[in-house]
Amino acid sequence: MALQKDNILDHCSIEEVIKLARRKIKDGSVPEAISLCQDIIQRFPHNKKAKDLLKKLRSQHTSITIANQDPNPVELKSILALYEQGRLQSALEEVQKLQIAYSQSKILFDLCGGLAKELGHIDFSIKQYGELLKIDPQNAEAYFDLAAAVKSKGELPLAFNYYEKSKEINPLRAETHYNIGNVLKDMGDFENAIVSYEEAIKVKPDYAQAFNNMGMISDEMGDKDAAVKSYKQALKIKKDYYLAARNLVGAPRGSLDFEALELVKPLLYGEKRLALDKVVFKFFEANYIKHTDDLESVFEKFTSANKNKEEKIKSEIDLEISKNESCRRNFQNWIPARQKRNNSEIKKVFILGPSRCGKSSLERAIFSHKKVKPFFETNKLFRTGEKTPSLTAMARDKFQSLTFEDVFYRDEEWLIENDYTVITSTDPTLMYNVKEIHENIADSFFIVVNRDKIDLATEIFMTDYVNNNYYSYSPTSIMKFIDSYYASLAVVQERIPDRVLMVSLQEICEKPDEVIVKIGQLTSMDFELGADCSLPKVKLQRNQFRKYFEKLL
Numbered sequence: 001m002a003l004q005k006d007n008i009l010d011h012c013s014i015e016e017v018i019k020l021a022r023r024k025i026k027d028g029s030v031p032e033a034i035s036l037c038q039d040i041i042q043r044f045p046h047n048k049k050a051k052d053l054l055k056k057l058r059s060q061h062t063s064i065t066i067a068n069q070d071p072n073p074v075e076l077k078s079i080l081a082l083y084e085q086g087r088l089q090s091a092l093e094e095v096q097k098l099q100i101a102y103s104q105s106k107i108l109f110d111l112c113g114g115l116a117k118e119l120g121h122i123d124f125s126i127k128q129y130g131e132l133l134k135i136d137p138q139n140a141e142a143y144f145d146l147a148a149a150v151k152s153k154g155e156l157p158l159a160f161n162y163y164e165k166s167k168e169i170n171p172l173r174a175e176t177h178y179n180i181g182n183v184l185k186d187m188g189d190f191e192n193a194i195v196s197y198e199e200a201i202k203v204k205p206d207y208a209q210a211f212n213n214m215g216m217i218s219d220e221m222g223d224k225d226a227a228v229k230s231y232k233q234a235l236k237i238k239k240d241y242y243l244a245a246r247n248l249v250g251a252p253r254g255s256l257d258f259e260a261l262e263l264v265k266p267l268l269y270g271e272k273r274l275a276l277d278k279v280v281f282k283f284f285e286a287n288y289i290k291h292t293d294d295l296e297s298v299f300e301k302f303t304s305a306n307k308n309k310e311e312k313i314k315s316e317i318d319l320e321i322s323k324n325e326s327c328r329r330n331f332q333n334w335i336p337a338r339q340k341r342n343n344s345e346i347k348k349v350f351i352l353g354p355s356r357c358g359k360s361s362l363e364r365a366i367f368s369h370k371k372v373k374p375f376f377e378t379n380k381l382f383r384t385g386e387k388t389p390s391l392t393a394m395a396r397d398k399f400q401s402l403t404f405e406d407v408f409y410r411d412e413e414w415l416i417e418n419d420y421t422v423i424t425s426t427d428p429t430l431m432y433n434v435k436e437i438h439e440n441i442a443d444s445f446f447i448v449v450n451r452d453k454i455d456l457a458t459e460i461f462m463t464d465y466v467n468n469n470y471y472s473y474s475p476t477s478i479m480k481f482i483d484s485y486y487a488s489l490a491v492v493q494e495r496i497p498d499r500v501l502m503v504s505l506q507e508i509c510e511k512p513d514e515v516i517v518k519i520g521q522l523t524s525m526d527f528e529l530g531a532d533c534s535l536p537k538v539k540l541q542r543n544q545f546r547k548y549f550e551k552l553l
Contacts, residue, residue, distance in 0.1 A: 008020075008036065008039050009039060009040065009043050014040055014044065014047065014049070014050070017036050017039065017040055017050075018036075018040070018049055018050065018053065020036060021033040021036040021037055021053060022053075024036065025057070030057060030101040031071070031075065031097060031098050031100070031101045031102075033053075033057060034054065034057055034097055034100050034101060035097055037050045037051075037053050037054040037057070038054070038097065041054065057100070057101075069102060069104045069105050069106070070102060070105045070106070070107045070108070071098050071101075071102055071105065071107070071108065075098060076107070078094065079091050079094050079095060079098075079111065082094060083115070088115055088118055088119050089119060091111075091115055092112065092115040092116060092119065095108055095111050095112045095115060096112065099112065104135060106132055106135055106136055106139070109128050109129070109131050109132035109135070110128075110129075110132055110141075110142065110145070112124075112125075112128040113125045113126075113128035113129045113132065113142075113145060113146075113149070114145065116128060117145075117148070117149050117152070122149055122152055122153055125149045126146060126149050126150060129142050129145055129146035129149065130146070133146070138169055139169075140166045140167075140169035140170035140173065140176075141166075143162050143163070143165045143166035143169065144162075144163065144166040144173070144175070144176060144179075146162045147159045147160075147161075147162035147163040147166065147179065147183075148179070150162060151179075151183060154380065156183050156186055156187050156409050157187070157409055157410075159183050160180065160183045160184070160187070163176055163179050163180045163183060164180065167180065172203055173203070174200045174201075174203040174204035174207055174210075175200070177196050177197070177199040177200035177203060177210075178196070178197065178200040178207065178209065178210050178213075180196040181193045181194070181195075181196030181197040181200065181210070181213060182213065184196060185213065185216075185217060185378075186378055186409075187378060187409040187410065188374065188375035188376050188378035188408075188409065188410075189410075190217045190220065190221055190374075190376070193213075193217055194214055194217055194218075197210040197211075197213055197214045197217075198214075206237045207237075208233075208234040208235075208237040208238035208241055208244065209234070211230045211231070211233045211234035211237065211244070212230065212231060212234040212241065212243055212244040212247065214226075214230045215227040215228070215229075215230030215231040215234065215244070215247055215248075216247060218230060219247070220360070220376055221364065222360065222361075222364045224251060224252070224255060227247075227251070228248065228251055228255065228256065228260065231244045231245075231247050231248035231260075232248065232259065232260055232263060235248065235263040235264070236263065239263075239266070239272075240267060240272065240274065242267065242274055242276070242284075245263070245264045245267050245284070246284055246287070246464070248260055248263070248264060249264055249284070249287040249288045249290070249291065250287055250464070251291075253290050253291060253298075253544070254291065255291075256291045261288070261291060261292065264288055265288075267284075268281075268284065268285055268288055278308060279305060279308045279309045279312065282301065282304060282305035282308060283302075283305045283309075283464035284464075285301060286298065286301035286302045286304075286305050286462075286464075287464065289301055290462075295544060295545060295548070296548065298545070299462075299545050299548040299549075302461065302462050303552070305464075306461060306472075306473040306474070307473075309473040310473040310474050313470045313473070316470035317470050317471050317473070317474055317477045318477075319470075320468075320469075320470050320471045320481060321471060321477060321480050321481050321484055323432070324481065324484035324485050324487075324488055325484055327431070327432050327488045328484065328487050328488040328491055330435070331434070331435070331488055331491040331492055331495065332491055334435055334491075334495055336435075336438065336439065336495050336496050337439045344404075344412060344442045344443050345412070345416055345421065346404075346412050346415050346416070346420065346421060346422065346423060346443065347421060347422045347423075347443045347445065347523045347525055348404070348422075348423055348425075348437075348441060348443055348444045348445065349366070349422060349423065349424045349425070349445050349447060349519070349523065350424075350425050350430055350434075350437065350444065350445065350446050350447070351363055351424060351425065351426045351447045351449060352428060352430065352431045352434075352446055352447065352448050352449070352489060353428060353448055353449035353450070353451070353485075353486075353489075354428055354456065354460070354481065354482055354485050354486075355428055355460060355463070355465075355469060355472075356451075356456060356459040356460050356463060357449045357450070357451045357456055357505065358449045358451050358505035358508055358509075359426040359428070359449050360376075360426055361505065361508050361509065362447065362449055362503070362508050362515070363376065363424050363426050365508060365512045365515065365516060366422070366424055366516065366519065366527075367424065369422075369516075369527045370419075371419065371420055371421045371422055371527075372420065372421075372422045372423070372424060373410075373415055373418070373420040373422070373423045373424075374423070374424045375408055375410075375423055375424065375425045376425070376426055377425070377426050377427040377428075378408075378409065378427075379407050379408055379409075379425060379427055379430070380406060380407055380408065380409065381406075381407055381429075381430070381433065401440065402436050402437070402440035402441060403440070403441065404441055407425075407437070407441070408423070408425075421525070422523070422525060428485075431485065431488065431489060434446060434492050438496060438499065443523075444499070445499050445500075445501070445522055445523050446489075446492065446496075446499055446500045446501075447500075447501045447502075447503060447519065447522075448486075448489045448493070448500065448501070448502045448503070449503060449504070449505060449508070450486070450502060450503070450504045450505065451504065451505040452505075452506075452542075453479070453482055454543070454546050454549065454550060455542060455543040455546055456482060457475065457478045457479055457482060457549060458543045458545050458546045458548075458549040459543055460472045460478050460482075461473075461475060461478060461549055462545060475549065475552040475553055476553065479553065499522075501518060501519065501522045503515050503518065505540060506540045509539070509540040510539065510540060
């Protein structure tokens with residue numbers, strides 16, 4: 001049960017409290033006088049004497065406010081004590097009381113902004129940092145905190161601007177460069193994100209998190225060697241860094257050297273073993289032995305990890321599959337409207353398919369062309385950690401006027417200024433909103449990537465997902481999910497055949513030039529791939545664990 005704050009009126013009369021408040025004013029303790037008046041008004045909202053005195057305090061003590069811009073150490077200590085006790089709301093209320101007397105206090109604006117952000121009052125937090133910057137426009141820390149608050153609302157371009165401002169004032173803070181990199185990564189601007197991480201490392205050479213994030217981007221862009229190098233460096237700096245170790249052992253079987261495995265081994269076995277959740281540990285260990293043990297032993301580890309996870313999220317599995325079925329029925333009832341016409345100079349290519357089907361391989365082939373801007377899986381509709389296969393959380397009327405800027409963090413004007421003519425997106429959840437995209441965003445096209453179902457299911461089963469993808473822990477659920485996902489896209493192709501292209505991962509790997517030509521024909525774009533710039537061809541191999549997976553079906 002929440003404890004009620006003690007009110008002085010429990011022990012004194014209103015007149016006694018008024019007299020006490022006046023004595024406090026004479027003693028120069030204006031905040032205490034204000035607090036006493038507020039205690040009266042809290043209990044007796046219409047008490048004229050308390051209201052008049054409070055009004056007088058606010059109007060007549062400007063000189064005190066100016067002379068004492070920051071509270072004294074004792075007043076600040078009481079706020080710190082509340083914070084350390086976890087009483088954040090009480091601490092915020094005390095700060096706001098002090099702000100009446102110290103209306104120009106930079107310390108109080110900073111405290112208020114920080115406490116409000118921790119309590120989830122993001123808009124109020126942003127306002128406080130804004131007020132602080134009016135007083136001190138060269139406060140790099142305030143811009144940094146303002147950027148963090150804005151980023152928590154998903155306003156990434158604005159957060160980028162504030163971090164950049166902080167960097168201009170103080171270019172020697174590594175965390176600022178790092179956070180700029182994070183914002184750019186979330187916006188899909190991977191190349192510039194790497195530049196920012198490199199800047200962070202120049203300032204702070206032992207910045208393990210920056211190395212780890214560089215590795216993640218290199219992974220996404222298909223540069224596995226660079227990714228492994230970055231993860232290893234992160235672990236050399238921070239030897240118990242689980243995220244870097246997890247990412248490192250997630251590399252394909254046979255791609256890690258002895259040094260890499262030795263960096264990870266102490267985190268799994270021995271005195272320095274990490275204290276992880278049972279399921280998390282099992283996936284971590286399975287990925288590690290993937291590089292050391294025989295195939296059958298490795299698959300047994302993954303099977304055990306998946307069974308433990310499946311028990312925890314059983315109710316979520318059926319829900320994901322039912323959403324696919326609902327989506328398919330929705331598409332079957334869809335009578336496509338003519339796509340909106342505008343003066344767009346940008347072609348939008350949405351590459352669709354379940355996780356691990358090969359969408360990224362196709363995107364990498366396309367963005368080898370200098371006119372293509374890849375957005376990977378980043379978009380505004382599904383923020384990291386909050387993905388949901390529908391836009392029902394958004395107002396339905398917004399669907400009727402969905403714009404490019406509603407989906408992506410860069411607008412078309414920026415793309416044109418930077419000489420791009422095509423964008424790509426690989427977020428599989430955008431399949432659920434093909435209707436809205438097709439009917440509202442001009443020049444949108446959909447490429448469906450197919451892959452051998454058993455190979456695909458096996459790879460999904462052996463992937464340790466951080467968020468969602470609940471179906472991935474059950475072999476039968478994986479197969480149902482794949483079938484229902486592709487069934488929905490088959491209906492989409494029937495409805496808008498001139499906007500959909502089906503390609504296989506085998507074609508992408510073995511005949512990439514031909515695939516790019518087909519995409520050019522679909523979008524009426526010339527990707528200018530001549531004989532001197534043909535794409536690398538690789539023989540698509542069967543998943544080496546597929547025979548073990550098939551036994552589970």
